Every structure is written in structure tokens, then in C-alpha cells.
Amino acid sequence: MRIRELIEKSEMLQLIGVIQELYPSLTLEAYEKNLTEMIPNNNYSQVAVFDGENCLGVAGIWIGTKLWCGKYLEIDNLVVSDKFRSRGVGKLLFNHISQKARAENCSMMALDSYTSNFKAHKFFYNEGFAPKGFHFIHILKEEMIR
Numbered sequence: 001m002r003i004r005e006l007i008e009k010s011e012m013l014q015l016i017g018v019i020q021e022l023y024p025s026l027t028l029e030a031y032e033k034n035l036t037e038m039i040p041n042n043n044y045s046q047v048a049v050f051d052g053e054n055c056l057g058v059a060g061i062w063i064g065t066k067l068w069c070g071k072y073l074e075i076d077n078l079v080v081s082d083k084f085r086s087r088g089v090g091k092l093l094f095n096h097i098s099q100k101a102r103a104e105n106c107s108m109m110a111l112d113s114y115t116s117n118f119k120a121h122k123f124f125y126n127e128g129f130a131p132k133g134f135h136f137i138h139i140l141k142e143e144m145i146r
Contacts, residue, residue: 001056001089003096006046009035015048018055022079023146038062044076047096049089056081057089061097063104073101075111094127 006012009032016031038044038060048058057080065071075097080089101109112135113120139145 001049001051001092003092004048004050005100006048007039009039012046015046015055015058018048018058018079018081019077021082022077025146047093047100049080049092056084056087057093059093059097061100063101063106070107071105073097073104073106073109075109078111090123091127 006015012035013028013032016026016028019031020026035044042062043064044060044062046058046060049056057078059078060076061073062076063071063073078090078093080093098109109129111124111129113124
């Protein structure tokens, strides 16, 4: 297994099959549109684990700054392909992302997880993450939520 950091939209678009395991309703058109906004406007990139040309897992990342914590790295849309779970792919992703956050002099890493995703929560706890607060949302367009 090897890690690759993806910064080009064309590389990210090739991984839609893995991303769709998390968001089955995501179309290629919507994915491309979102990436077009996310890459330049939010410093968005992806980290992916490959076995040959086969992508086993992928996570989006961006680095931002907030008043309460300074510079931080946010992990977004982390997904390990169902057939490759419990094989160390997620651990490999987290180790690489953690090293990147340290190299970028980030004060912390953050991620969001659906409240019902208990298996992921256990993994996140094991990786040293803990809830700090609530992520409140106010949905304005229900049809746009995946």
C-alpha cells in the first residue's frame, strides 16, 4: 500500500467510486462542481491509499485558521472502501495526515462524523480524537444535503 496526496481535480475525480461508498447519491457532475469550488477557495486536497492503481481509501483535507485554535487541519469525507476495512488503511491515512498537520505547524486536527456512525467513532477515539463540542447545523436546502 502506498499513500498519494492529490491536488489536481482530475486525480480526485477518478476516485468518485470510493467517495460514492459514503455518498451514494453524489453524481460525477456534482462532485466536479464541488471540487471546482473547494480546491481554490478552501485549500482542499485529498490523501489516498493505493494498492497498485486501486484506491483503497481516501480523505479530503484542508488547512484553515480559527480564532479559538489558530491553524488547524480538517479531515473531510474520510472513507475506506468497504472491502478493505479493518486492514490498516484508515490507520495509514491518519498517520500520514497527522504528520502533515505537524509539518504545517497546526495546533490540532478536526473532523465531523454523523452521530449514528458508531464504528467510525470507535476508530476516531482510538486515533486520539475526542468530542470538544457540538457541530450545529441549520439546513436551508434539504435537497442539497447528502
